[in-house]
Structure formats: C-alpha cells, structure tokens
Amino acid sequence: MSHESTYVPKSALAKWFESRLPIAGMVHSSFIAYPVPRNLNYFWTFGAILSFMLIAQIVTGVFLAMHYVSDSKLAFESVESIMRDVNYGWLLRYLHANGASMFFIAVYIHIFRGMYYGSYKAPREILWILGVVIFVLMMATAFMGYVLPWGQMSFWGATVITNLFSAIPVVGDTIVSLLWGGYSVGNPTLNRFFALHYLLPFMIAGVVGLHVWALHVVGQNNPAGIPIKTAKDAVPFTPYATIKDLFATVLFMMFFAWFVFYLPNYLGHSDNYIPADPAVTPAHIVPEWYFLPFYAILRAIPDKLGGVLAMGGAIVVLAFLPWLDTSRVRSAAYRPLYRQFFWIFVIVCLLLGWLGAKPAEGGYVIASQICTALYFAYFLVVLPLLGLFETPKPLPTSILESVTKAKGGSGIPAGAAAAPSTKG
Known part of the structure; x- marks a missing residue:
C-alpha cells in the first residue's frame, strides 16, 4: 500500500507554503x-x-x-x-x-x-x-x-536505587558519585x-x-497479524x-x-x-507501584550484582523479543498454545508486582525467585521452542476475510469502499 500524500492545497497561500514547507x-x-x-x-x-x-x-x-x-x-x-x-x-x-x-x-x-x-x-x-x-x-x-x-x-x-550502581564492577562507584554529586544523597543529587x-x-x-x-x-499490525493486501x-x-x-x-x-x-x-x-x-x-x-515487578526481581537474587543484572535483564530482554519468538505467525488469536503461555506470563508479572510490595523475607522471597525464573523462562525457553513445535490455526487470506468471518457480514464501513484513493 502506498503512503504518498494526496493533499492538494486550495488557496494560493497554502500552495506557496506547501511548496516550501509541506507540513499540511x-x-x-x-x-x-x-x-x-x-x-x-x-x-x-x-x-x-x-x-x-x-x-x-x-x-x-x-x-x-x-x-x-x-x-x-x-x-x-x-x-x-x-x-x-x-x-x-x-x-x-x-x-x-x-x-x-x-x-x-x-x-x-x-x-x-x-x-x-x-x-x-x-x-x-x-x-x-x-x-x-x-x-x-x-x-x-x-x-x-x-x-x-x-x-x-x-x-x-x-x-537505595542509586546505591545499586555501586555493584557494577570498575565504574560503579564513579556512577554513584556522579549521581549523588558528593558522598551521599543530598542537595546536589536533588539538583x-x-x-x-x-x-x-x-x-x-x-x-x-x-x-x-x-x-x-x-x-500498523492488526489482530489478525496479516498485512494489508488490497484497498478493502x-x-x-x-x-x-x-x-x-x-x-x-x-x-x-x-x-x-x-x-x-x-x-x-x-x-x-x-x-x-x-x-x-x-x-x-x-x-x-518501596518504589512506586509501576516499578514493583522489577523491584521483586532485584530482591529475588541474594547477590547484589546478580540482582542488578537480573533487574536490568528483565527490561533488556524485551528488546530481543523479535528474535526470541521463532514462530512465523504473529497473532495469538491463531496460536492456541502460545495464548495459554502468554496469560501465564501476565499472571507472573502481576504476582511480581504484588511481591515487590511485600517485605523481602520468608516465603515472599521464595515466591519472587520462582516468578523471576518463570519470567525469564518465558523469553529464553518458551518462545524459542514454542515456535518450533506449535501448530497454529489456519490464517485468513485477508484482513477483510477475518472481519467478515467475525461479523458474518460484509464488514465494510459505509463509504469506505468509495474512497480507494485515500488508501494508496
């Protein structure tokens, strides 16, 4: 599908401006x-x-x-x-x-x-x-x-959080000093x-x-996970x-x-x-609620450096998701086995958030360690292997077909078919 502009300026001023800075x-x-x-x-x-x-x-x-x-x-x-x-x-x-x-x-x-x-x-x-x-x-x-x-x-x-950088070998103490602006958290830190x-x-x-x-x-991607093929x-x-x-x-x-x-x-x-x-x-x-899953991962590892690496790795691993998922099918709507593992992963993330708000003691630590292992297993074990063994459902031949099957009708909004030029 082409994305070229079909905009045509109406007034002389608009044409003059568009020829010099085509913002419109x-x-x-x-x-x-x-x-x-x-x-x-x-x-x-x-x-x-x-x-x-x-x-x-x-x-x-x-x-x-x-x-x-x-x-x-x-x-x-x-x-x-x-x-x-x-x-x-x-x-x-x-x-x-x-x-x-x-x-x-x-x-x-x-x-x-x-x-x-x-x-x-x-x-x-x-x-x-x-x-x-x-x-x-x-x-x-x-x-x-x-x-x-x-x-x-x-x-x-x-x-607590700035002190975590001190666990990084060689440069850790330097980073902490730069963040603090001195030997402890104080006015330079605030500035x-x-x-x-x-x-x-x-x-x-x-x-x-x-x-x-x-x-x-x-x-854009879409719920069917298939590309736009025609204007419809x-x-x-x-x-x-x-x-x-x-x-x-x-x-x-x-x-x-x-x-x-x-x-x-x-x-x-x-x-x-x-x-x-x-x-x-x-x-x-405790940090704000939106940091709690990563805080739970940090505290799940008894070693300070290991905890920092695990917490950082929990975020960095997201960037490698395109290569860790080996399946050729995009949408979970056509991957029944993946869909089950995905919802287990969501539950694990919610549990990590709950555990991050609890004291780092007893069963809370053990539960955090189990959830941390499951979190990384999802990315490093489940996704690479699932794409090799899972049998996905048949994909629709087009986006229009996925809509008509779901709604049992034409699925075409009124007036949409009359404007093919706007779709490239």
Missing part, C-alpha cells in the same frame, strides 16, 4: 489519508492515549517547575506551597503525580497488546526497540520525579534529578516522533481511527479524573508526606 501534506498523509487495517480493536487506541498523557505530563510539569525549588532545605516546603498557595496548584500536582501512574497503566497495556498480537515481528523490529527505549526513558523520568518532593520515601528510595527530570520528557517526545515515523514506514483491507485513518482514538481517550480521561479528584493519594505512599530525614529509615522502603 505530511499531516494529511500521516493522520488523515493514511491507510489503517479495518480490523483494529480498542487495544490499538492506547498509542493515542499515551500521546495525550505525554503532552499532559509535559504541560503540567512545566507549570510545576515554575514554582518548585530544587533545594534540599526548601523542596518539601515548595511542594506544600504549590498545594496551598498557588492557584489550582493542587490540581496541577495531582494531575502530574497521578498522570505518571496513568502513563504506566497505558504503556503496560500497550506492551502486552504488542506481545499478544506479535507487533514486534519483522518488519517492525526497530519500531519495537524504539518502544523499549521509550519505556526505559519513562522509568528514569518517573524515578527522578519521585525524588523531587523530598519526602521520606523520596529520599530513601533515591538512596541533578530535577534537571534530568525536566529534560527527559522532551527526549521521550523525540523518540516518540521516531516511533511514529517507524510505524508509518512499516504500517484498509480504511482511512480519519475518521475511522481518529473517532475511535478520541472515544477511548475520553474514557481514559474519566478514569484519570476519578483518581485525581477522588483518590489523589491512593497510588502514592503516605511516608512521602513526611520531610526527608537521613537519620530515620522507613520501616519498609
């Missing part, structure tokens, strides 16, 4: 006439939801930065001042703090959707790797942002984290641009995908607003409303 043509070809598979379900709307959340986080973050003071003696008070003295400061802070959780909820659904439908398979390897890079940048941004309120959990979370927390979202936006570019080069397999991005994206984003905003207005502190930790005190260690140091 690029927008038209990428977000209006761009052909998308006609069988996309609502799991494909999370890309738009994530774009909305990124913009919301950047906008609220910029306004919060206008009032925040990155000084270890004043940071906690400045956050309280934002809540009490700044007009709608409480709203900005709750939107930003809960927005981080909403961002991770959406990105985890986005990742699991990609894994279920095989969106990482050729020719989408670079697209998938860019997604993993975005995920890593998100984690770094969220961790540094959690430190900024300079409460008890912020301070001790920063102390570094504030600067990086402000910078990284713009880096994320840049990588998201590459991610969208790569998506438009190779085209696709519909224009606008209005079919845009209306669905808008509807899903509005529903997600309602879910987001429920936390902001009714449960603003539910996803946080009460200890962060206590000013940071280096002399008092919290009884149970």
Whole structure:
C-alpha cells in the first residue's frame, strides 16, 4: 500500500507554503489519508492515549517547575506551597503525580497488546526497540520525579536505587558519585534529578516522533497479524481511527479524573508526606507501584550484582523479543498454545508486582525467585521452542476475510469502499 500524500492545497497561500514547507501534506498523509487495517480493536487506541498523557505530563510539569525549588532545605516546603498557595496548584500536582501512574497503566497495556498480537515481528523490529527505549526513558523520568518532593520515601528510595550502581564492577562507584554529586544523597543529587527530570520528557517526545515515523514506514499490525493486501483491507485513518482514538481517550480521561479528584493519594505512599530525614529509615522502603515487578526481581537474587543484572535483564530482554519468538505467525488469536503461555506470563508479572510490595523475607522471597525464573523462562525457553513445535490455526487470506468471518457480514464501513484513493 502506498503512503504518498494526496493533499492538494486550495488557496494560493497554502500552495506557496506547501511548496516550501509541506507540513499540511505530511499531516494529511500521516493522520488523515493514511491507510489503517479495518480490523483494529480498542487495544490499538492506547498509542493515542499515551500521546495525550505525554503532552499532559509535559504541560503540567512545566507549570510545576515554575514554582518548585530544587533545594534540599526548601523542596518539601515548595511542594506544600504549590498545594496551598498557588492557584489550582493542587490540581496541577495531582494531575502530574497521578498522570505518571496513568502513563504506566497505558504503556503496560500497550506492551502486552504488542506481545499478544506479535507487533514486534519483522518488519517492525526497530519500531519495537524504539518502544523499549521509550519505556526505559519513562522509568528514569518517573524515578527522578519521585525524588523531587523530598519526602521520606523520596529520599530513601533515591538512596537505595542509586546505591545499586555501586555493584557494577570498575565504574560503579564513579556512577554513584556522579549521581549523588558528593558522598551521599543530598542537595546536589536533588539538583541533578530535577534537571534530568525536566529534560527527559522532551527526549521521550523525540523518540516518540521516531516511533511514529517507524510505524508509518512499516504500517500498523492488526489482530489478525496479516498485512494489508488490497484497498478493502484498509480504511482511512480519519475518521475511522481518529473517532475511535478520541472515544477511548475520553474514557481514559474519566478514569484519570476519578483518581485525581477522588483518590489523589491512593497510588502514592503516605511516608512521602513526611520531610526527608537521613537519620530515620522507613520501616519498609518501596518504589512506586509501576516499578514493583522489577523491584521483586532485584530482591529475588541474594547477590547484589546478580540482582542488578537480573533487574536490568528483565527490561533488556524485551528488546530481543523479535528474535526470541521463532514462530512465523504473529497473532495469538491463531496460536492456541502460545495464548495459554502468554496469560501465564501476565499472571507472573502481576504476582511480581504484588511481591515487590511485600517485605523481602520468608516465603515472599521464595515466591519472587520462582516468578523471576518463570519470567525469564518465558523469553529464553518458551518462545524459542514454542515456535518450533506449535501448530497454529489456519490464517485468513485477508484482513477483510477475518472481519467478515467475525461479523458474518460484509464488514465494510459505509463509504469506505468509495474512497480507494485515500488508501494508496
């Protein structure tokens, strides 16, 4: 399917501008006439939801930065001042703090959707790797942002996590010193984290641009996991995908607003409303909920270096998923055995998240070790072998056929067949 622009400027000014900077043509070809598979379900709307959340986080973050003071003696008070003295400061802070959780909820659904439908398979390897890079940048941004309120959990979370780098041979202590800006977590650390927390979202936006570019080069995957072959397999991005994206984003905003207005502190930790005190260690140091699965993997390994390598490996292994999965069939809809292993993997991830919030003692540690072994076995054992032995179901010959079989009709939206030129 061709992706060339069919945009034709109407006015003389539009023609003059388009001949010098073809922004309108690029927008038209990428977000209006761009052909998308006609069988996309609502799991494909999370890309738009994530774009909305990124913009919301950047906008609220910029306004919060206008009032925040990155000084270890004043940071906690400045956050309280934002809540009490700044007009709608409480709203900005709750939107930003809960927005981080909403961002991770959406990105985890986005990742699991990609894994279920095989969106990482050729020719989408670079697209998938860019997604993993975005995920890593998100984690770094969220961790540094959690430190900024300079409460008890912020301070001790920063102390525990930054200390992990000391386990790296040769360069570990140097990395820790660079992060701290001294010999312990303190004012230089806070200044570094504030600067990086402000910078990284713009880096994320840049990588998201590459991610969208790569998506438009190779085209979208779909629930059937088969490519667009004819004009009837696709519909224009606008209005079919845009209306669905808008509807899903509005529903997600309602879910987001429920936390902001009714449960603003539910996803946080009460200890962060206590000013940071280096002399008092919290009884149970835990990161934010979206880090808990990886925190459980870290604590499952008794050796410090081994734990750091396992935690890092749990993220890095995602980037190699296109080559670890040996099956030629993309979608789990046609892979009955893979589908069972996938849901077991999802349960394991949820269990790791639960275990990460528990004390590192007794049966919790043993359960974490079992789940960690199952997590890596999924990538390193199950996926490579499953593709060799699994017998998938017969694939439909086209996307249109998959739609008509599912709906028992033509599956053609009214007016879609009358606009073949918009699909290339």
